Amino acid sequence: MAKKTVPYKIYLSEDEMPKVWYNLKAAMNKQHPPFLNPATLQPCTADDLRPVFCDDCIEQELNCKDLLIEIPEEIRGFYKMYRPSPLVRAYCLEKALGTPAEIYYKFEGNNTSGSHKLNSAAAQAYYAKKQGLKSITTETGAGQWGTALSMAAAYFGLDLTVYMVKVSSEQKPYRKEVMRTYGATVIPSPSDTTAAGRKILAEFPGTGGSLGCAISEAVEKAVTSDSCRYVLGSVLDHVVLHQSVIGQECKIAMEKYGIEPDIIIGCCGGGSNFGGLIAPFMGDKIAGKNNIDFIGVEPASCPSMTRGRYAYDFCDSAKTTPLAKMYTLGCGFMPSANHAGGLRYHGMSPIVSELYHDGYMRAVAVEQSKVFEAAEYFARTEGILPAPESSHAIRTAIDEALKCKETGEKKTILFGLTGTGYFDLSAYKAYNDGTMADTIPTDADLAKGFASIPDIPQNK
Numbered sequence: 001m002a003k004k005t006v007p008y009k010i011y012l013s014e015d016e017m018p019k020v021w022y023n024l025k026a027a028m029n030k031q032h033p034p035f036l037n038p039a040t041l042q043p044c045t046a047d048d049l050r051p052v053f054c055d056d057c058i059e060q061e062l063n064c065k066d067l068l069i070e071i072p073e074e075i076r077g078f079y080k081m082y083r084p085s086p087l088v089r090a091y092c093l094e095k096a097l098g099t100p101a102e103i104y105y106k107f108e109g110n111n112t113s114g115s116h117k118l119n120s121a122a123a124q125a126y127y128a129k130k131q132g133l134k135s136i137t138t139e140t141g142a143g144q145w146g147t148a149l150s151m152a153a154a155y156f157g158l159d160l161t162v163y164m165v166k167v168s169s170e171q172k173p174y175r176k177e178v179m180r181t182y183g184a185t186v187i188p189s190p191s192d193t194t195a196a197g198r199k200i201l202a203e204f205p206g207t208g209g210s211l212g213c214a215i216s217e218a219v220e221k222a223v224t225s226d227s228c229r230y231v232l233g234s235v236l237d238h239v240v241l242h243q244s245v246i247g248q249e250c251k252i253a254m255e256k257y258g259i260e261p262d263i264i265i266g267c268c269g270g271g272s273n274f275g276g277l278i279a280p281f282m283g284d285k286i287a288g289k290n291n292i293d294f295i296g297v298e299p300a301s302c303p304s305m306t307r308g309r310y311a312y313d314f315c316d317s318a319k320t321t322p323l324a325k326m327y328t329l330g331c332g333f334m335p336s337a338n339h340a341g342g343l344r345y346h347g348m349s350p351i352v353s354e355l356y357h358d359g360y361m362r363a364v365a366v367e368q369s370k371v372f373e374a375a376e377y378f379a380r381t382e383g384i385l386p387a388p389e390s391s392h393a394i395r396t397a398i399d400e401a402l403k404c405k406e407t408g409e410k411k412t413i414l415f416g417l418t419g420t421g422y423f424d425l426s427a428y429k430a431y432n433d434g435t436m437a438d439t440i441p442t443d444a445d446l447a448k449g450f451a452s453i454p455d456i457p458q459n460k
Contacts, residue, residue, distance in 0.1 A: 008091060010253045012084035018252075019076065020068040022244035023060075024275060024351055025237060027283035031064055032354035033325040033458075036312060041456055044322050051223050052230050052321075056127040060238035067283075069241065071123075078122040078155065082111035083245065087253040088417075092381045094401070101404040103397060104259070105417040106250050106277065107384070112178075115387065115419030116273050117148035117233055120242035124231040125152035134227040135159035139189065139214030141269070142168050142342040142389065143175030144419055145233030150182035163189040163217040165344065167208030167337050175423040189214040196220050196318035208337035211270075211345045216318030234270025235315065235324075235349050243276020250414060251280045261292055263400055265415040267392040268296040268305065268363070269342060271349025277416045278361070285360060294361035295400075296352060297392040299371070300440045301339040304329050304348045305356055305363035307441075309450060311459045313347055323454065326353040332452025336439035341368040341427070342389040346449065366395050367438040372431040374398050375421065387419040388427055 025031060034043035049058045060069065071079075090103040108116035128136050136158055140146030146162040153160040162179055166188040169176055176186045189209050190197040196216035200207065207213075215232070222230035232239060254261065264281055266274035274296050284290050298305055305327045313328040315321040328347040335344045348356075355361050368388070375391035377398070378384070386394060393415040404411050421428065430436040453459065 004257045006089050006257050006259065008089055010087040010257065012249060012253055014080060016252055017076070017079065017084045018071065018245050018248040020070050021241045022248055022279045022283065023063060023067055023069055023241055024244065024279040024282060025064045026067040027286055028354065029286060030354065030358060032350040036323040036458065038314070038319065038323055041458065048322070052219060054124065054127040054131055054133070054229050054231070056130065057124060057238045060241055061236060072126065075123050075126050078126070078152070079245070082118065084249050085110055087250055090382055093378065096381045097398065097401050097405065099401040099405040100408060100410040101401040102410070102412045103401055104412070104414045106246055106414070107417045108246065109384070109387070109417065109420035113144065113148035113151055114422065115144035115148060116243060116246060116276070117145045118151065119245055119276070120233065120239045120272065121145070121148040121152040123242045125149065125156045125158055128158055128229055128231065129156040133158065133229055135161070135225065136229055136231050137161040137218045137221040137225070138231050138233065139163045139211060139218045140233065141165045141211050141214070141344050143172050143179070143423065144387070146179050146184065146186065147175060149231065149233070150179040150184035153184065154182045160184040161221055162186045163191070163214040165189055165209040165211060165214050171426045172423050189217050191217060193217070194220045196320070200317060204334065207334060210317060210334055212315070212317035212331050215316035216320060219316060219320055234272040234345065235347065237351055239272040240275035240279070240349060240351050243272050244279040246273065246276045246416065247279040247281060250277065259412060261414040262411040263293045263295065263413045265295045265297060265393045265396050265400070265413065267343060267389050267416070267418060268298045268348065268352065269389060270345045270347070271296070271352035273416055273418050275349055275352050282355065282360065295396055296356070296361060296363045297396045298363060298365050299339065299341050299343050299392065300365040300367045300438065302329065302335045302344055302346070303365040304346060306365040307446060308348070309453065310353065310357055311453050312456060313453050315347065324350050326350050327356065328453065329446060330449030330452040333449030339368060339439060341371050341392065342387070343392065364396055366392055367440065369431065369436055369438050371395050372428065372436065376431070384417070385421045386417060387421045388424050390416070390418045393417070
């Protein structure tokens, strides 16, 4: 295809918006090991998952065969409020860096929730409503997922309880207020409202919490409440599936203008946005159709891929969820309270973990001071204040572009700008005041987390 002149922003028409999700699992040569029932250590069945998750999400979670899964019209109708999202050529950043590289970013912050999280929130809220449920519950770290789900729950008429990581609720009170504005009940986690929360508070007095803690409380709330299910914003396969609209829109837009990416970069916390961004491109790589360099970027303070272990582990701190085979720091790992850059989860998506383990992608870890340095540079050149999470990808995109400057090699770089940072100003303030610290766990710190990984035959 002849390359067309690329505009600053590439917008797709409504007709070009994907009508299907791309199921990356179905494209993989090797499936990740199944989730295990913690009581029996046998692969989870739909019946095992039914008390926790919505039925349609369970079906998608276990679907390894269908490459394309239709997006219901009701969800597409919701998506039309903010999708397709723009693919932007970062001309100003390229000029400032003096790099021969072409840099593109997919901007997912053009909705009220401010992030990509709405893609799965809308789907999961729809399926809960379709099932006749009255309420849903979830956890949130920095607050993007809780904000997105509160919007979706209000739209579909569901009650929502959000357990928000305590340190994030303290750092980002206005994010909490957005959730409350949409009708959600927000509880800082760990809390004394659940048995799991009380146990964690007793074991770790004064803790700022973690996503694993918040998940424990949310799951307990779901299984002890009538007409309620738990919904998760990352990690699980059906969430990666829903986020594949990001990668599909990128692929459609790039093919429209004859653009072929050499490098695709995404931030990695639980892995769903990265998995969704790379999905159709990775499917092609597995089929031998490209040789793209896929890079997942995680924080040095919570380095599940770069320093974690590939093992079966619980997805929550209270050890109540199914066991997932993933790169993990241990469900008992507690990230430093002074880590303000997000991406605080102890494990990584089983899909992303399998791809990393099999060598289809690489991972890097970056310190948060360098992340915020890149965030401010991007804000000053491209005019968008990025979310700290997104800025991990920005940091690595800049680093890769500077490598091109050194070698003179012209590469095309695509990264995911997953959201905006307007509710993260306390973290920006810490960086600007010079009080931001980089906390990198020692081997001894990691050993404490690894000790919480279950000692089961599958991990021998």
